[in-house]
Amino acid sequence: MYGVLAVDCKAFKKISTYDQQIFREIMGRIFREIDHLNREDNIKALEALRKQGIEFIKPSGEALEKWYADAEAVPRRLIRAGKLSQGMVNTLEKLLKDYRSMQLHAKK
Incomplete structure (x- = not known):
């Protein structure tokens, strides 16, 4: 979340x-x-x-792949539905990537 x-x-x-x-x-x-x-x-x-x-329980590799693929498809669906713009998605994804990168470096 x-x-x-x-x-x-x-x-x-x-x-x-x-x-x-x-x-x-x-x-x-x-x-x-x-x-x-x-x-x-x-x-x-x-x-x-x-x-x-x-x-x-730990999901199988196949189930995990499907979950990740489904999650990856959500932004595209939101764009098609007019809920988010491509620019908004790009900005959010960049911010999330930057945040995760900072968290990774903070743990080292």
Whole structure:
């Protein structure tokens, strides 16, 4: 699951550079904390499910390939349905790629 916070560019540019930097620092810290709390909650939720007798299985390679292919098709379907523009999808995918790259480097 992913979440996005959108800030209007015109409104953001109206605040001082100093305040923009403060906003970035504070929101960055808040989102890192939310990520941390979500990971902890996920671990606790999985443990609670295990205690209730839920057994987790690993999907087959074939099933995983289908899941990834289905997930990859979602943006194209949203574009065709007029829910998102190609530009929006490109921007979101680039931001996600950049974020994942930062997370990968942060773990090293």
